[in-house]
Amino acid sequence: MINEARKVNTIGIIGGTGKEGKGLAYRWVKAGHRVIIGSRQWEKAQKAVETVTELLGSETELLEGMENEDAVKACEIAVITVPYAAHRPTLEALKDALEGKLLIDVVVPIVPPKVTKVQMPEAGSVAQEAQNILGENCHVVDAFQNISHERLLQDGEVDCDVLVCGKGKAAREVVLELVKDAGLKGWDAGPIENAVVVEGLTSVLIGLNIQHHVHAAGIRITGIPDQD
């Protein structure tokens, strides 16, 4: 089930005990990556590891749980999946550990109660906020904002593409590979200034979910022939 014969990244998921974090961990471990689920509490990280292990159907050394800071220190690529309210304080606390790393930001700036209205942070976007906190030596890349998280915890195709945008084409290419490894179709959506589109689209999709009584409105890019 788990593909052990490929280039392995060590991925640390900050606040990885929620559905997004566990879903991404599940898919990346299956693809052969080493994943560390991070949490503010070690115990919660272990519990998330148990859940994902159960889904995988077998124990694996590729999956571990740690406190957030240890997860970041041990990883090459960090991912942040915390509620928006925790975004800034979490990154400020982990700034030193994140120095020089690639950070995949999955956070959406959803501000209740107006969850269907695009409301960006003062920095312009969540990704830009992260980039401002972490400084130029870190590469922040947005991805997975528009995916219905339940779908990640199941096998099978997710009927939604992933727009990847952020600082540096090379960093975006690394993330596009990880999107593919998670079984999703990704697209290079350009520089970090485009994060407002990627993040804001989530509010549009939530609005469509509510209007149409569904749970997983998504998007697909059209007009580009398959080049695989």
Added chain:
Amino acid sequence: MINEARKVNTIGIIGGTGKEGKGLAYRWVKAGHRVIIGSRQWEKAQKAVETVTELLGSETELLEGMENEDAVKACEIAVITVPYAAHRPTLEALKDALEGKLLIDVVVPIVPPKVTKVQMPEAGSVAQEAQNILGENCHVVDAFQNISHERLLQDGEVDCDVLVCGKGKAAREVVLELVKDAGLKGWDAGPIENAVVVEGLTSVLIGLNIQHHVHAAGIRITGIPDQD
């Protein structure tokens, strides 16, 4: 060819002599609406009418050309399809004529040379800029920003959905009907604050066009069963 037996709107297209304007005029006249192509110069408007008439294959009283101000005065629903640089001055000049009307804003804030980077006007979006100029008594609604305009001048399906956002649900519903009449699939993308997503997506799609050597990257909304 032209359906004359339906509710007819009179639609005035400000700066309607370009591809977008002519394409929308072509499709709406075919659906039975009365369309006035507006231009700064009466002669240019007549020339655009000739082109569209040729495409339609027969003369029709449903299609006329006028100067912009006359087009706006004669219409119930105005559409603006000018280059971004002309957006503000055009609306300032037509402010009185637009009083109390519904304005469909098709303009995208593309600022050369960085056409693949999202760059919004100070107001936050083109739609918000229009709303600020025209005041609360006008309803500004974004639509058609992500459609490849050549496709509008041909028959057949356009493989791209239309995100409709702007001031007031009732206004958005009127525009969604017009999207349908143009042969396209539209979605209510929410309040005017969401215009940043709809307009910014165009830069993302231009980036994908360049990367993949295509001309008409678009989007489709997924995860919502067809309710027609």
